[in-house]
Each structure stands twice: as structure tokens, then as C-alpha cells.
Amino acid sequence: MRVSMLNLYSNNLQSLQQSTVDISKLNQMMASGKSILRPSDDPIGSVKVINSQRDMAATNQYINNTESLSTSFGRAETYMSSMVELQNRMREISVAANNGSLSPEDRAAYAAEMSELLEAFADTVNAKDEGGNYLFSGNLTDTAPIAKDASGNYVYQGDTNHREVQTSGSSWMTANSTAAEFIFANGSADILNQTKDFIAVLEDPTLAPGDPLFSQTATDMLTSLDDTLTSISSAITDIGGKQNTLSLIQTAHEERVLFNEEVIGETEGLDYAQATAEFNLKLTTLKVTQQTFVQVSQLSLFNHI
Structure with missing residues (x-):
């Protein structure tokens, strides 16, 4: 009789403890919205969730890279477009000033405006991003790409290196253009020093259209403008193509993130209707078990006499 009563007592206590554990677990699941609280709940599902989370984290990083790259390209394109407008x-001044009917004062006025344009052009080439980094100096982002040497000539101070940004698991994209490429790599003289020379000719009252030096400098000026405009326009076109590619890449990444979110949701997402029904059932079972346990714990040998 003692053995039977002890077994009955132990079974009820064990059932009471198990129901309490089950209800606690259901509470956690409903609070978190997840059906998998620990790997042991579903080893295969847990591996699937971990893999999806890892892939989603990498993809989100690529999205951040493409967004940052797109912003950088947009900024560079804006400054390059300003260079085109200045040129x-x-x-217009180079063509208008090459007119024999102009007076020295007229040419001096054009020289003054050209000086302002030259200064604005150099400032634009030395543009920075929001972090204070120079855009067009290669990897020497803390060095202004354009400066003047001891002789007053414009020189390039950056390097010719390019930064590569990873946009997917298997692809990288060049992130920057350098002033060395679109200003100092043309067949003609660079536009900065050529403009400086043309200004000097315009300011010289002894020189006028028709003089060999004036005519040659004016011709060189137009040639330098053509070459530089071609280089900058080519850089702008390249940026436009990269922006289109980034848009496609980002769309693909966003779809991949959504797919991973769906996989995670389907794998560990909680069916609230089913969980609620199970919770109510477990709660009822717990109440019954509690009542039974109370009755069993009060039994003794004298109750059976």
C-alpha cells in the first residue's frame, strides 16, 4: 500500500512539474513570437535559421556598401557637372576674347572673369565629402588633389590609386575617380595651367588676336578645354553606368533579404492560434493536476479503512 501511494504521489508531482514547464515554455514562445527558443527544440530548423541570419547579415552589409557607394558617386557627379558648367x-570667353575689335581693357575684363572661373574650378576639384575627405585625390584622401608649386603652377598632389568596394559576394566596384585622370592625363596641357597662361596673355596689353603668341595660346586653350570636357564627360558617363548597376544589385540584395526573412519566419515563426490553444489545454491540465495532487497528498492508510 505504501509503494502504491508513493508512486501515485510521485507521478502527480512529476505531472505537475511538467505542466508548469510546458506552460512556461509556451509563455516564452508567445512573448518572443518564436517556436524555437533553443537549438535543441529543432536542430535542423535552428541550423536553417542560423544560415539564413548569416546570409542576411552579409547581404545587409552589401546593401550598406551599395548605398554608400551610390551616395559617393552622386556627390562626385555633382561636382563634375559643376566643372563642365565652368568650362x-x-x-565662351575664349572664343569671345579672340576678337581683334576688343580693346585691351575688354580683354583685361575677360581675364578677370577667367581668373574667377579658374579659382572656382580648382576649388571644385578640391571638393570634400561629408567626412572631410578629398574626392578626387585617389587614396590620399587627406591631401588636396590640386595645389600650386613654388613657381605658381598647378600640380597634382594625390595618387592614382583606386578604392574598391565589395558590392556582393563575388563582385567589387571602383569607388573613385582621380583628378590625375580627367585633368592631367590628356594629350594637351592641363586645363588649370593652360587657363593660367591664357589669362596672362589676356592681361598683356601688348598682345592681341593676330599676334602669334596670342593666337597659339588661344588655340591651346580651346584644345585643352575640348580634351578636359571629353575626359570629365567620360567620367560622368562611367558614374551613370555604375549607378544603374548598383540599382540592379541593390534590388537583388533587397529581394534576398526578404527571402531570408520569409525562411526564418516560416522556420521559427510561432503559430499563435495553435500556441494559444495548446496553452489553454496545458493550463487546464495543470489545474486538474493540481487538484489531483492536493487530494493525493491528503491520503493516508486510515482513509482506506
Whole structure:
């Protein structure tokens, strides 16, 4: 009789403890919205969730890279477009100033405006991003790409290196253009020093259109403008193509993130209706078990006499 009563007592206590554990687990699941609280709940599902989370983290990093790269390209394109606008005005002045009917004062006025355009152009080439890094100096982002040497000539101070940014698991994209490429790598003289020389000719009252030095400098100016405009336009076109590619890559990454979110949701997401029904059932079972346990714990040998 003692053995039977002890077994009955132990079974009820064990059932009571198990129901309490089950209800606690269901509470955690409903609070977190997850059906897998620990790997042992579903080893295969847990591995699938971990793999999806890892892939999603990498993909989100690629999305951040493409967004940052797109912003950088947009900023560079804006400054390059400003360079084109400045050079368009330089061309207008170069053509207008090569007119024999102008007075020395007229040419001096054009020289003054050209000086302002040259200064604005150099400042634009020395543009920085929001972090204070120079955009067009290669990897020497803390060094202004354009400066003047002891002789007053414009020189390039950056390097010709390019930064590569990873945009997917298997692809990288060049992130920057250098002033060395679109200003100092043309067949003609660079636009900065050529403009400086043309200004000097315009300011010289002894020189006028028709003089060999004036004519040659004016011709060289237009040639330099053509070459530089071609280089900068090519850089802008390249940026446009990269922006289109980034847009496609980012769309693909965003779809991949959504896919991983769906996999994770389907694998560990909780069916609240089913969980609620199970919770109510477990709660009822716990109440019954508690009542039974109370009754069993009060039994003794004298109750059976």
C-alpha cells in the first residue's frame, strides 16, 4: 500500500512539474513570437535559421556598401557637372576674347572673369565629402588633389590609386575617380595651367588676336578645354553606368533579404492560434493536476479503512 501511494504521489508531482514547464515554455514562445527558443527544440530548423541570419547579415552589409557607394558617386557627379558648367563659360570667353575689335581693357575684363572661373574650378576639384575627405585625390584622401608649386603652377598632389568596394559576394566596384585622370592625363596641357597662361596673355596689353603668341595660346586653350570636357564627360558617363548597376544589385540584395526573412519566419515563426490553444489545454491540465495532487497528498492508510 505504501509503494502504491508513493508512486501515485510521485507521478502527480512529476505531472505537475511538467505542466508548469510546458506552460512556461509556451509563455516564452508567445512573448518572443518564436517556436524555437533553443537549438535543441529543432536542430535542423535552428541550423536553417542560423544560415539564413548569416546570409542576411552579409547581404545587409552589401546593401550598406551599395548605398554608400551610390551616395559617393552622386556627390562626385555633382561636382563634375559643376566643372563642365565652368568650362562652358571658359569656352565662351575664349572664343569671345579672340576678337581683334576688343580693346585691351575688354580683354583685361575677360581675364578677370577667367581668373574667377579658374579659382572656382580648382576649388571644385578640391571638393570634400561629408567626412572631410578629398574626392578626387585617389587614396590620399587627406591631401588636396590640386595645389600650386613654388613657381605658381598647378600640380597634382594625390595618387592614382583606386578604392574598391565589395558590392556582393563575388563582385567589387571602383569607388573613385582621380583628378590625375580627367585633368592631367590628356594629350594637351592641363586645363588649370593652360587657363593660367591664357589669362596672362589676356592681361598683356601688348598682345592681341593676330599676334602669334596670342593666337597659339588661344588655340591651346580651346584644345585643352575640348580634351578636359571629353575626359570629365567620360567620367560622368562611367558614374551613370555604375549607378544603374548598383540599382540592379541593390534590388537583388533587397529581394534576398526578404527571402531570408520569409525562411526564418516560416522556420521559427510561432503559430499563435495553435500556441494559444495548446496553452489553454496545458493550463487546464495543470489545474486538474493540481487538484489531483492536493487530494493525493491528503491520503493516508486510515482513509482506506
